[in-house]
Amino acid sequence: MPDPFDPSPDSGDRFTFGLWTVGNPGADPFGPRTRPRIPPTEIVAGLAKAGAWGVNLHDNDLVPFDASPTERDLLVKEFQQALADHGLVVPMATTNLFSHPVFRDGAFTASDAAVRAFAVRKAMKGIELGVELGASTVVFWGGREGVETDAARDCRDGLGWYRECLDFLCGWVKDQGWDLKFALEAKPNEPRGDIYLATTGHMLHFIETLEHPEMCGVNPEVAHENMPGLSMVHAVGQAMEAGKLFHIDLNAQRIGRYDQDLRFGSEDLKGAFFLVRMLEGTCGHPAYDGPRHFDAHAYRTEDVDGVWDFAAGCMRSYKILVARAAAFDADPEVQEILEHNHADPDGIGPILAGFNASNLAALEELVLDPDSLATRGHRYERLDQLAMEHLMGARS
Numbered sequence: 001m002p003d004p005f006d007p008s009p010d011s012g013d014r015f016t017f018g019l020w021t022v023g024n025p026g027a028d029p030f031g032p033r034t035r036p037r038i039p040p041t042e043i044v045a046g047l048a049k050a051g052a053w054g055v056n057l058h059d060n061d062l063v064p065f066d067a068s069p070t071e072r073d074l075l076v077k078e079f080q081q082a083l084a085d086h087g088l089v090v091p092m093a094t095t096n097l098f099s100h101p102v103f104r105d106g107a108f109t110a111s112d113a114a115v116r117a118f119a120v121r122k123a124m125k126g127i128e129l130g131v132e133l134g135a136s137t138v139v140f141w142g143g144r145e146g147v148e149t150d151a152a153r154d155c156r157d158g159l160g161w162y163r164e165c166l167d168f169l170c171g172w173v174k175d176q177g178w179d180l181k182f183a184l185e186a187k188p189n190e191p192r193g194d195i196y197l198a199t200t201g202h203m204l205h206f207i208e209t210l211e212h213p214e215m216c217g218v219n220p221e222v223a224h225e226n227m228p229g230l231s232m233v234h235a236v237g238q239a240m241e242a243g244k245l246f247h248i249d250l251n252a253q254r255i256g257r258y259d260q261d262l263r264f265g266s267e268d269l270k271g272a273f274f275l276v277r278m279l280e281g282t283c284g285h286p287a288y289d290g291p292r293h294f295d296a297h298a299y300r301t302e303d304v305d306g307v308w309d310f311a312a313g314c315m316r317s318y319k320i321l322v323a324r325a326a327a328f329d330a331d332p333e334v335q336e337i338l339e340h341n342h343a344d345p346d347g348i349g350p351i352l353a354g355f356n357a358s359n360l361a362a363l364e365e366l367v368l369d370p371d372s373l374a375t376r377g378h379r380y381e382r383l384d385q386l387a388m389e390h391l392m393g394a395r396s
Contacts, residue, residue, distance in 0.1 A: 007051030007315035015315045016054040016293045019043055019061035022307050024297035034300050041082040048086035050311050054291060056092040059126035065100060091291050092247055093130025095123045098143030108165035109145040109158035109196060120165050131178055137247050139219045141185040146192035158196055170212040183219035183246035188228045190259050200235035204242055217246030221295055223253035223261055233274045245288055249295035261296045263310050265317030273391050277325035328390040337383050
């Protein structure tokens, strides 16, 4: 009998990994790599065997920064053949605008206009590569878009340059006739001292100032929201409520640590549970219909076999949490508590749904006793315990 938690595109699973995730060789700022680099074509084969649906990439994950046009075309051709051989797709592409020293003061926010021009031109080539591979979403993570000292520039200048570059790229994509979406990824710090547009909320506002906001959404990442102690669930909820969740990066993170990119579900399991519940729509709202992308990597202690254990663990944990979330929301006691708390027997809710003279009069006529209202318990302790028991498999 097949394991129901084993991933398979045939069962509708749309799990993706980046070349940079399973391809991470275990290096860190304090030591070199601990395992061999896995070539992109072998990553494709391994992901297909593990049950993934797709693979994502930065431009330079596949094509080295200094590759010649001939070398570039050969690498792309070999990668496309591997995709065809193993039935994987490339739903998302992104551009590395942070590794090369030219971006040490930023890419789209660099004080030097020549650097900004180089960044835009590199992004254009990265987008062309993504389109060639079939990507429909382009992610922008501004890893160097920030400062160590605010003496460097007024942040309003940096944000203005950021806007100009994105507006240029949106206009260029439209001029090419491509149907692409841009997903902007926030992070509060690392590797810069302070990164501009530090949270998903920052990004959502910034998007509304762009020339083509309809093209742009967000790519929240668990680790990036959790590093400073924020809620990934709330970030994703805000993005979904705004219709701007264009992509998502799933991993795990301990609060206050460097960007760990741990296996999904390996930390803050309750947060992962509520995140999956939201993405899958088991709580009643529409589900997220995009790929579930794991932006994480195996522990530095692992060999290549351990890398595939890591990849399988991400996908299995997600599927287990899907089942746990569905059971929680189908639990009659859970439903009773939620219905009791959301009940509106006096029809007060519609009065607050919009200002007009009738609603104003109805609001003023309400008899509201704050002392009486303050005595009502909500049974959130019991509700949270039910979530924990479903999560731990003690309730079905």
